[in-house]
Structure formats: C-alpha cells, structure tokens
Amino acid sequence: MKLYSKPGACSTADHIALRWTGQPFEVELLTRETLKGAEFLKINPAGSVPALVDGDFVLTQNAAILGYIADTRPQAGLAGDGSPRQRAEATRWLAFVNSDLHPAFKPLFAPAAFIADEGQKGALADAAHKRLRSLFEQADRQLADKPWLAGFRSYADPYFYITLRWASGLKVDLSGLDNLAAYTTRMEADSGVQAALNAEGLS
Template sequence: MKLYTKPGACSTAVHIVCEWAGKPYEFEVVDAATMKSPEFRAMNPVGAVPVITDGDFTLTQNAAIMAYIADGAPESGLFGDNGRQNRAEATRWLAYVNSDVHPAFKPIFGPSLFIDDDAQFDAVKARAIRRVQSIFELADQRLGEVEWLAGFRSAADAYLYITVRWANAMKIDLSALKHLQAFKARMDADPGVLKALGDEDLKVI
C-alpha cells in the first residue's frame, strides 16, 4: 500500500494511522504542483490528499482510507475488539472530526470561499475561530471521561490531533480545554505520531 500525503494536511493523520496499523506501507510526500498534475488527478480528480493505492485499487477521502487501513489490520485494535459497537464508536468519532471539526477550519484557511468582500475576511475568521473553539469543547468533555475518543485508540484520535495542530498554528486559544491539551501531550510523545511527523519533516507544535 502507498500513501500520498502533504505535510501537515489531513493526510498526515492517515500517515499516523499507517504507523499504528503496523503493516508495511510506502508513502510519497507531494506538493500543490504535484496534486495539479495529470498523473495525480488520474488518481484523484479533485487534486487533493490523501490518496492511497493498494495494488490496482485506489482510494480517496480520509474517513474511507482510515477505515480501510483499520480493516486491514484488525490486530492493531483501531476498531477496538472489531465488534459492532466498537466499530460504531470508532466511526462515530471519526465522523465527528471529519464532518464537524475539519470543516469548521475552512473559513479560517480560505475566507474568500465564503465571502467576496475582503474587508470582511477578518470578521469571517473571527466567527469561525469561535466555532472551532466551541466544537472542540465536545472532544474536551469526552477526553475528560476516556483516554481516547472511542474509548480505545482509533483513527479519530490521529485526525483530531492534526486539527489541534492546525489550531496551534493559527494561534487559536484552546488553553481552557485541559483534557484536550493533555490528549495532545500524549500524542506528541507517541512513537507512531513522531515517526509520521518526522517522515513529513514536521515538528511538534
């Protein structure tokens, strides 16, 4: 299996999951120009990461890729005991990060996608920051009850970690969310996380 990833993007979460799965894999770090190339768009027409190839099978979309990796390594515990309820919990929290947390950053990264008046960009970003902080409160509450979002280490944790890194990079204040901060500290010290970050020439932030 081969992963195509862009440093610091949501694909870095997939890179972490590949490490946690413990199965052999390759990776290729790509940049914006590469993602616009005909060769890359043949794998993913929208020109985005992550993408994985596994033999003649190509898969896009973070949540689908992470589930595919977890299914291929049941002994890793990424779906807990692989029972129906454990899989549902892992999927529930992966959906939370994929559908709630990640999209909340889009007005911060690209306010021009939401409003034409550049004089209003700062206002759009400020409102989006408040929403990001609010959405993270659910994760903080959950992490006050359990060490991992699903109750066991799953792909949702890798994805959540990357979004917390985004918040730090954008100087979004999450200091009041003590359980989330403790979670990030645990992840910062995780061998699989550190390997994936190092592979993409990233540092703990």
C-alpha cells in the first residue's frame, strides 16, 4: 500500500491513519510541481492528493481512502468495533469534516474561485471565518464529554486534526473552545501523529 501525500494537505490525515494501523506502508511526498508531473498524473489525472495505490487498485478522494484504510486494516478499529452503529458514528463525523468543514476553508485558500472583485475579498474572508467558527463550535460541543469525535478514535480524527492545523495557520478564532484545545494537545502527543508530521517535515 502506497500513499501519495503533500505535506500539510488533507492527505496528511491518511498518513496519520496509516501510522495508526501499525501495518507497513509506503509514502511518497509530492510538491506543487510533482503533483502536476507526468508520473503522478498517470496515477491521478486530477493532479491532486491524496492518492492510494494498493496493488493494481488506485483510489482517490480522502473520505474513500480513509474508509479503505479502516476496512483493510480492521484491527486498528478506525471504523469502530465492527458494529453498524459505530461505523455510522465514525462516518457521520468523517462526513462533517469532509463535506462541511473542509469546503468552508476554500474561500480562504482560493478566493479567486469565488469572486472576481478584489475589493470583496475582505468580506469573503470575514464570512468564511464566521462559518468556520460556527463549525468548530459544533465540534467543540461534541468533544465536551469525549476524547474523540465519534467517542472512540476513528478515521474522522486525523482529518479533523488537519483542519485544526489549517485554522491555526489562517488565524481562525478558536478562542474559548477549550475542548478543541485539549483535543489538539492529545493529538500532538500521539506517537502516530508525531511520526507522520516528522516524516512530512511538519513537526
């Protein structure tokens, strides 16, 4: 199993999940240039990460890859205890990160995709920050009485952690969200998280 990742992108979540399985894997780190290079475009014509190659099977899309890692390495428990209810709970929070939280960053990452008028960028950024604050408040409430988003360590957690790193870098206001602060501390103390960050030059 080989993961293609770009340091700090959402693909780092897959890298963490693979570390959590304790099973062997390869990782190749890409740059902005190699993402669009002919070699990688043969693997993913979209020129984006993550991409996972397992034998003759090539998989893209972060949520799909995280689910595949969990399903092929079930001993890690990243989709829960094998019950439909726990898998659904893990998937609920994976969907929250993938469908709500990650897209809410796009106006900050690529404002030109949303507006042509440079004079409107400030208003767009303000709206994005408010939306992100609201979503992170929802996650903070979820973490009030549990250490992990789903109540157990799941494939939602690495992806969520990466969005917290983005929020910090973009100075999204997370003040007063003490459950998120404690969660971040727990994640950063985790050996698998540390190994993935070190390997990607992010520690």
